[in-house]
Amino acid sequence: MTNHWIDLGNSDCILIMGSNAAENHPISFKWVNKAxxxxxxxxxxxxxxxxxxxxxxxxxxxxxxxxxAFLGGMIKxxxxxxxxxxxxxxxxxxxxxxxxxxxSFEDGLFSGYNSKTKSYDRxxxxxxxxxxxxxxxxxxxxxxxxxxxxxxxxxxxYDLDKVSAITxxxxxxxxxxYKAYAATGKPNKxxxxxxxxxxxxxxxxxxxIRTMAMIQLLLGNIGMAGGGVNALRGESNVxxxxxxxxxxxxxxGYLQTPKASKATLAAYNESATPKTNDPMSANWWSNYPxxxxxxxxxxxxxxxxxxxxFGYQWLPKxxxxxxxxxxxxxxxxxxxxxxxxxxxxxxxxxxGANANKNRKAMAKLxxxxxxxxxxxxxxxxxxxxxxxPKEIKTEVFFLPCAVSAEKEGSITNxxxxxxxxxxAANPPGKAKPDGxxxxxxxxxxxxxxxxxxxxxxxxxxxxxxxxxxxxKFDPHKVAKEINGYFLKDITVGDTTYKxxxxxxxxxxxxxxxxxxxxxxxxxxxxTEKGNMAARRNLKDSSGIGLYAEWSWCWPVNRRIIYNRASxxxxxxxxxxxxxxxxxxxxKWVGDVPDGGWPPLANPDGTxxxxxxxxxxxxxxxxAHIFGPxxxxxxxxxxxxxxxxxxxxxxxxxxxxxxTVQLFGTEMDKFFTCDPxxxxxxxxxxxxxxxxxxxxxxxxPWLLEAQPQQFCEMSEELAGLRGIKNGDKVLVESAxxxxxxxxxxTKRFKPFTVMGQTVHEVGLPWCYGWVHPKDGGDSSNLLTxxxxxxxxxxxETKAFMVNVRKA
Amino acid sequence: xxxxxxxxxKISGVTATGLFxxxxxFDLSPVSAYAQALRIKGAKETTTICPYCGVGCGxxxxxxxxxxxxxxxxxxxxxxxxxxxxxxxxxxQWVVNENRVxxxxxxxxxxxxxxxxxxxWALDEIAKRVKTSRDKGFVKTNAKGQVxxxxxxxxxxxxxxxxxxxxxxxxxxMRALGLVxxxxxxxx
Numbered sequence: 001m002t003n004h005w006i007d008l009g010n011s012d013c014i015l016i017m018g019s020n021a022a023e024n025h026p027i028s029f030k031w032v033n034k035a036x037x038x039x040x041x042x043x044x045x046x047x048x049x050x051x052x053x054x055x056x057x058x059x060x061x062x063x064x065x066x067x068x069a070f071l072g073g074m075i076k077x078x079x080x081x082x083x084x085x086x087x088x089x090x091x092x093x094x095x096x097x098x099x100x101x102x103x104s105f106e107d108g109l110f111s112g113y114n115s116k117t118k119s120y121d122r123x124x125x126x127x128x129x130x131x132x133x134x135x136x137x138x139x140x141x142x143x144x145x146x147x148x149x150x151x152x153x154x155x156x157x158y159d160l161d162k163v164s165a166i167t168x169x170x171x172x173x174x175x176x177x178y179k180a181y182a183a184t185g186k187p188n189k190x191x192x193x194x195x196x197x198x199x200x201x202x203x204x205x206x207x208x209i210r211t212m213a214m215i216q217l218l219l220g221n222i223g224m225a226g227g228g229v230n231a232l233r234g235e236s237n238v239x240x241x242x243x244x245x246x247x248x249x250x251x252x253g254y255l256q257t258p259k260a261s262k263a264t265l266a267a268y269n270e271s272a273t274p275k276t277n278d279p280m281s282a283n284w285w286s287n288y289p290x291x292x293x294x295x296x297x298x299x300x301x302x303x304x305x306x307x308x309x310f311g312y313q314w315l316p317k318x319x320x321x322x323x324x325x326x327x328x329x330x331x332x333x334x335x336x337x338x339x340x341x342x343x344x345x346x347x348x349x350x351x352g353a354n355a356n357k358n359r360k361a362m363a364k365l366x367x368x369x370x371x372x373x374x375x376x377x378x379x380x381x382x383x384x385x386x387x388x389p390k391e392i393k394t395e396v397f398f399l400p401c402a403v404s405a406e407k408e409g410s411i412t413n414x415x416x417x418x419x420x421x422x423x424a425a426n427p428p429g430k431a432k433p434d435g436x437x438x439x440x441x442x443x444x445x446x447x448x449x450x451x452x453x454x455x456x457x458x459x460x461x462x463x464x465x466x467x468x469x470x471x472k473f474d475p476h477k478v479a480k481e482i483n484g485y486f487l488k489d490i491t492v493g494d495t496t497y498k499x500x501x502x503x504x505x506x507x508x509x510x511x512x513x514x515x516x517x518x519x520x521x522x523x524x525x526x527t528e529k530g531n532m533a534a535r536r537n538l539k540d541s542s543g544i545g546l547y548a549e550w551s552w553c554w555p556v557n558r559r560i561i562y563n564r565a566s567x568x569x570x571x572x573x574x575x576x577x578x579x580x581x582x583x584x585x586x587k588w589v590g591d592v593p594d595g596g597w598p599p600l601a602n603p604d605g606t607x608x609x610x611x612x613x614x615x616x617x618x619x620x621x622x623a624h625i626f627g628p629x630x631x632x633x634x635x636x637x638x639x640x641x642x643x644x645x646x647x648x649x650x651x652x653x654x655x656x657x658x659t660v661q662l663f664g665t666e667m668d669k670f671f672t673c674d675p676x677x678x679x680x681x682x683x684x685x686x687x688x689x690x691x692x693x694x695x696x697x698x699x700p701w702l703l704e705a706q707p708q709q710f711c712e713m714s715e716e717l718a719g720l721r722g723i724k725n726g727d728k729v730l731v732e733s734a735x736x737x738x739x740x741x742x743x744x745t746k747r748f749k750p751f752t753v754m755g756q757t758v759h760e761v762g763l764p765w766c767y768g769w770v771h772p773k774d775g776g777d778s779s780n781l782l783t784x785x786x787x788x789x790x791x792x793x794x795e796t797k798a799f800m801v802n803v804r805k806a
Numbered sequence: 807x808x809x810x811x812x813x814x815x816k817i818s819g820v821t822a823t824g825l826f827x828x829x830x831x832f833d834l835s836p837v838s839a840y841a842q843a844l845r846i847k848g849a850k851e852t853t854t855i856c857p858y859c860g861v862g863c864g865x866x867x868x869x870x871x872x873x874x875x876x877x878x879x880x881x882x883x884x885x886x887x888x889x890x891x892x893x894x895x896x897x898x899q900w901v902v903n904e905n906r907v908x909x910x911x912x913x914x915x916x917x918x919x920x921x922x923x924x925x926x927w928a929l930d931e932i933a934k935r936v937k938t939s940r941d942k943g944f945v946k947t948n949a950k951g952q953v954x955x956x957x958x959x960x961x962x963x964x965x966x967x968x969x970x971x972x973x974x975x976x977x978x979x980m981r982a983l984g985l986v987x988x989x990x991x992x993x994x
Contacts, residue, residue, distance in 0.1 A: 005861055005885050026891035027861045201994075233860030237973070238966035238992050244973040246964070246990040252974060257986070260952035299978060316956030316984045319948050324986050326993040329961050338961045338987070339939040344976070345965025351994055367935045371964070373906050382913065389918040395935075397928050398911035398920065404857035405867050405874060405901050409969030411855055413862025413885075418970065421854040424867035425874045425901070429908020430925060434965075435972045440925070442979045444933035454937055455944040456955055456984070463982040467975060478971035518974055536853075538884060547884045688892045690858050691991075695967075698906075699899040702892065771905075793993060 002228035002561045003192065004415025004553070006545040009034035010226030010578050013041045013184050013191035015177075018067065018199030018208065022051040023687045025232045028194070029055070035226070041180045045070065045169075046198070047682060047760050048712065049747040058180055060173040063751045063758060064682045065202055065641035065798030069166040069651070070174070071211040072158035072638060077178040078218050079152050083185040085220030088574070089141075091600075092565050092614055093217045094622040095148040096137040098128040103145075103634075105154060108652025110633045118659055125628040133277035135620055147626040151214075154635045157651065166638065166650050168751025168758060185219040187574040190226040196234060198684075201797040203657045206790035207636035210627055214636075217623050223565030223594075223614065225544040225578040233414040234691065236404070240412035243521055243554065244482075248324040252482075252519035255292050258312070259320045265312035268292070269511075274619040281621035282595055282612040289511035290520075297516035298481050301464035306513060314459035323661075325792035326352065327785050331663045333361035342369045345401070345434065349377035349384070350692035350768040350778035353794035354785035356736050357667040359384060367395040371437060373403055376694050377768040377778070384769055385777065401434050402427035409435070409475040410533045412554070418525055419551040420534035435473030439465075476531070483526040484509065484517025502527045505556050521554045532557070544578050546591055558592040564614035565623070571599030632659040632789045641798035642786045643672045643734075645680055645758045659789040668785055669734040671800060677733060679717065680760040681801035683779050689766030692778065697771050709767040709776025711740040711803060714748040717759040721804060728806040731763060733799060736781030738763065739806055761803055765796075846876050853880055856894040857967065861885060863894055867901075874901045936960065940983060957984035966991040 008014065008031035021028045032055070036042055044056035045067075053059040062070055078084050089095045102124045104111040112124030127135040128145070141148040164171045184191030193216065199208040213222075213229050221227035233239050244252045251257060255272070262268040273288040296304050300311035318324060330348070332338065334357055341362070352358040362368060362381045370379035375398075377384060382392040404411075406427045412418045427433065442465065449457040467477045484503040489496055492508065506523040509515045517523045525532050532552035540547050546559040553559050560566070563580045567573050571583025581590035583599045600611045613621025626634050639657040640649050649655050662668065671677050688706040689696040696702045711731050713723070723729055725744040730737055740763060751758045763779040783796040849868035854877075856863040864883025868876040877898040881888035910928040911920040943959020962980050965973075980988050 025859050025861050027863050027886045027889055027894075030886065030889060235966035235991055236855065236857045236860060236862070237968065237970065238860060240970040241966040241968060241973045241990055242992040244970060244977055246962075246973055246977050246980075246988055247992060248986055248988050251981075252977065260948050260950065260954050263953065299982070313953065313955065315981055316986050317952070317954040318956075318986050319950075319952075319954070324989075326963070326989045329963070329987045329989055332987070333961065338959055339943065340935055340960040342960075342962040342980075343964060344962065345967040346963050346991060348963060351991070353994070366939070367932075369932055373900075374903075375905075375907060383918060390916050393915040394913075395915055396911075396913040397932055398907060398913075399928060400907040400910065403901050404967075404969075405852075405854050405865075405877070405897065407969065409971045411857075411862070411969055413855070414860035415862070417862055419855045419862055419864075421969075422852040424850070424852045424854065424869040426872050428906055430910070431906065431908055432925070433972075434968050435975060437929075438972060438975050438979055441929050441932060442982075444929050445936050445983070448933055448937045452937070455941045456946070459955075459982040459984065463978060465978075473972075473975075475969060475971040478975055482970070482974050518978075522970075536882065538882065540884075545884070550884055690893055695857075695900055696893060696896070698903055699896050701896045701899055705892065791993070796994075 001230040001414045001416065002222065003230055004417065004559055006031055006547065007225060007560065008032055008192060010190070010544055011035045011040050011192045012189045012226060013043065013181055014194060015043045015045070015181055015191065016052045016056070016194045017045040019194050019196035019232050020046060020050040020052045020684060021194050021232055022055060024196065024234065024685050026687060028232065043177055043180060045177065048762055058176050060169050060177050061749060061751065063168040063753055064680055064760060065644065066167040066638065067199060067208045068204055068211050068636045069158065069163050069638040070169060071215060072155050072636065073160060073163035073174060074178050074181065074215055075151070075155040075211070075218065076158045078182045078185065078215065079155065081182065083182040084218040085185050085187060087568070088220035088565070089148070089218055090139045091569065092623060093625045094620065095146065095151070095625050096139045096141060097147050097626065098136045098138060098143055099145050099147065099150060099626070100126050100128055102126065105635070108637060108649070108654030109658060113658065118661065120631060120633070120659065122628055125634045151625060151635065162650055165754050168753045182219065184221055187220060188577065190224045190575060191219060191221050192227050192230060194230055194232055196232040198797055200791070200793045201795060203642055203660050203786060203788055203795045204636070204639055205788040205793050206630065207632060210630065211636040214625050217625055220574065222623065223560065223562035223580065224575060225560065225580050228560065231414065237411035239414055239416060240418070243412060244519055248318070251295060253291055253295065253521045255295060258315065258317045260317045261320050265309040268312065276619045278620060280611065280613055281619065282616040283619050283621070284616045290509040291506070291517070293511045293513060294484055294509045294515050294517035294520060297487065297513055298484065298518035299464060300462050303462040304513065310513060311462065314462060323792060325787070327663065327787050327792055327794060330358050330361050330785070331665065333364060334665055334667065336364045339366040341365050343378045344371045347376045347378045347692045347694050349381050350765070350780060353780055353783040353796050354667060354735050355778050355780040357665070357785055360667065363387070363392045363394060365394045367397070369397045369399065371399045371401050371434060372694070373401060374694060374698050375770055377770050380770060399437055400431040401437060402431055407433035407435065410479065416553045417551045418522070418533040418554065420531060433473060435475060439468055439473045479526045479531065481516065482518035482522045484515055484523050486515055488514050490514060524556045525552050525554070542590060544580065556592050558594065560591055562594060562615060563591050564594040567599065569599060569601035570603065630790060632657055642670055642784060642795055643800040644798070645673065645678070645800065646754055647673050650754065657789060660786060661789065663785055667735070670784055670786070671734045674800065677800035677802050679801050679803060680758060681731070681733065681782060681799050682760065682762045682797050683765045683783065684762055685766055686764050689764065691766070692768055693766035696766070697775065703772060707772065707775060709738060709740040709763065709779070710743050711761055711763050712743045712745055712748055713761045713803065714750055714759060715744055715746065716750050717761065717803070718742065718744040723805055729803055730806040731761070731782060731801050731803050733782040733801045735784065738779055738781055739776055761801065849875055856890070856897065858893045863890060865890065865894060865897055874898065936983065944984065955984060956986050960985055961987035963989045
């Protein structure tokens with residue numbers, strides 16, 4: 001979230017699309033309701049009429065996988081009716097930038113496409129630059145090559161007839177949504193978006209979100225109270241686990257995992273640090289080397305020094321151009337690449353797309369370590385459906401761990417609030433907190449390497465590993481390391497910071513090895529003033545519910561990011577009723593500003609050369625309406641899902657996202673427009689279960705409320721297949737089948753798509769064969785192992801199935 | 807009168823008799839609140855954050871003699887203000903649940919059952935396998951001859967259910983072991 005949960009209450013118009021907050025993030029509705037009480041409009045766009053829809057002023061049904069068409073139509077509506085926030089768009093985004101003649105778009109493809117590699121040469125999407133190397137701008141937005149007019153041209157194709165024919169959304173519903181949301185283009189009106197996996201789990205997932213981010217920029221809604229782009233995260237600490245980068249492509253704090261071509265730390269830092277020639281651009285990532293070196297100092301402590309590149313060589317490098325993400329990981333496992341595998345607090349036998357492939361892949365392992373609280377479909381895969389334990393040679397170690405309330409530490413919510421929690425009790429029996437398991441396991445591995453040497457022991461024996469107190473994992477020690485220390489006395493201005501004290505904020509970090517910080521984004525979270533995440537002060541002088549002294553929020557306790565875009569050039573809030581920050585002659589008041597520089601203009605309106613553009617994380621300081629960094633195109637374009645019910649893409653002759661990469665094992669089967677699989681399928685959750693149900697299926701209270709797998713379908717589809725409410729049905733895709741109880745409902749209605757009737761069905765993915773015995777298995781047995789080209793998140797929200805009576 | 811848990815505890819001492827009679831008035835809600843209050847009387851109160859979705863609601867845990875005896879929404883928490891959804895309200899049953907595994911288990915190759923083992927044995931055996939697999943699958947240089955120093959024979963996933971401090975420590979361990987296949991829930 002750029003904003004946070006309480007801030008939803010500040011909004012004038014809330015769009016819930018790609019999520020079902022009322023059921024999956026129920027308490028968010030406390031704040032949605034507050035906004036409604038104050039006159040806000042609530043819009044729900046969903047293939048199914050959900051409980052979120054039931055609270056909405058406007059509901060629009062949409063065929064799964066067509067969100068870009070829907071939102072592209074909104075962009076056209078905003079531009080055609082001049083409803084965009086002109087000053088914001090011209091000054092704070094790259095709408096005024098001029099594209100070179102190499103950029104073009106034709107019949108679904110952008111310039112620079114290579115059909116052999118299914119990838120783009122992004123140098124085709126560059127900006128014209130002046131003699132100083134600064135992008136040329138036309139603030140009048142009249143240059144035909146400027147981003148704004150190229151945007152207008154691109155989305156002129158998304159007219160109501162076409163959009164309605166693709167999405168199955170009636171035209172009057174489209175116009176209602178567009179009109180209500182576009183009304184937030186006024187400077188003092190603010191709209192927000194609540195999205196979740198309904199947007200990410202598509203082969204165009206990133207571009208779904210980008211389309212909305214572009215709308216938010218056109219309407220001037222980013223940086224504002226009640227605005228922003230808000231991902232509703234599904235796990236209590238998926239924000240924190242992402243920030244700390246349990247992901248192949250990034251190091252903690254969103255630093256890049258080094259590639260093989262970057263042989264030295266200097267080459268790595270050089271390539272990762274963006275450059276700008278514009279003195280008005282803060283280009284915050286120019287600080288990159290300070291963060292990477294401080295991270296290495298946290299990793300290797302005293303062992304990391306200038307001579308050994310601070311241990312850069314001790315960390316693994318990935319091959320350039322290769323992908324190591326979830327889907328590739330299971331593809332390689334299926335092909336037998338791995339001997340060992342840790343499934344730590346995760347259940348891929350049910351949570352991963354094409355779960356049959358994952359289950360079979362695990363049978364190729366020599367050993368599996370499974371850390372969890374309950375028996376689950378991953379740890380016990382060898383005795384699951386269609387498995388013969390005798391033939392499965394995988395050794396499995398199940399390690400029982402503590403639950404949240406049995407240990408101390410912090411988690412970070414969707415709104416980036418890092419909140420400390422305390423241990424209330426001891427884990428039962430011999431179960432242990434994960435932290436203890438990690439420390440004890442690595443102690444043992446390290447002992448072996450010290451004793452027997454082995455391959456490349458340096459990183460193993462040199463890792464800084466002093467996080468235990470009296471032999472037990474100590475979260476405070478780690479939290480302090482994540483924040484970072486001064487490693488020698490450092491004087492800044494009049495103040496000397498002593499060696500061994502905690503760094504007050506990331507502005508103090510250095511690239512010479514004199515500071516450490518395990519994650520620069522969390523620098524300022526645990527300082528000499530104490531553990532900021534543990535704060536419980538309810539004082540709130542902001543008037544907009546920032547609660548600046550409750551817990552702590554990254555970065556540097558800034559509660560609404562990009563907040564320097566919430567004010568005009570003189571530092572006056574666009575929305576004076578709900579100011580996030582404002583300039584008071586010599587300083588900013590309100591939220592922690594995105595940098596302390598003065599406003600762009602002096603009181604007399606002349607430019608202030610000491611200022612910086614508001615979007616400080618972008619090299620040019622302007623938000624990206626044109627996004628040249630995405631591998632699948634600078635403007636979002638509608639493509640059909642890999643499996644879809646239509647024979648053509650109405651927008652172009654590119655049927656699916658042209659940069660999608662497919663896997664080639666016999667388990668990776670896909671059928672589109674195949675009469676055997678005539679219905680669109682999608683997945684979701686229910687309030688009473690969480691993710692694969694691993695942590696809810698074992699609770700009698702919750703299981704009683706939602707006891708088994710079901711398949712929701714329209715009355716029309718049920719009639720067509722002779723299915724009655726409560727019947728047992730078989731749902732099949734190219735990859736697997738699931739037995740479910742039919743729920744015949746008015747919540748699904750058939751769509752009219754390109755003149756044809758299209759049915760859609762939905763299943764929760766919260767069940768598994770281990771428990772309860774008659775509860776049914778995971779709906780991910782049906783979903784395809786194909787990913788978005790940016791993130792490789794699988795397309796589990798739109799695929800094709802058949803449904804029949806079991 | 808609206809009786810919340812907190813002010814009820816404060817007033818219950820003086821209104822206990824009145825409560826008895828109010829039962830005759832068929833208003834049972836204060837009585838059930840009173841019964842709840844008795845349940846947590848003298849218990850230790852600690853705060854936690856809900857382990858389910860990403861809203862980050864506050865929960866109070868009541869514990870006694872090292873065991874959790876009650877969980878409920880934290881009325882002081884600015885996001886949920888005491889409210890919880892069905893899952894958050896069922897946290898107690900996640901913690902106190904007879905189905906939880908309480909000892910390390912091992913499944914041998916070809917076996918059809920689990921066997922209880924000690925922590926020491928389990929972690930020793932995993933450590934040996936990590937070393938053997940790492941040493942066998944370690945890649946010093948790639949096909950282009952570039953130094954990569956990585957372990958291609960072990961993969962890791964998880965977890966968004968861990969605390970921040972555990973996530974950081976876990977990534978440190980996995981990266982020091984040379985793993986590049988490190989993924990978790992954020993990717994799905």
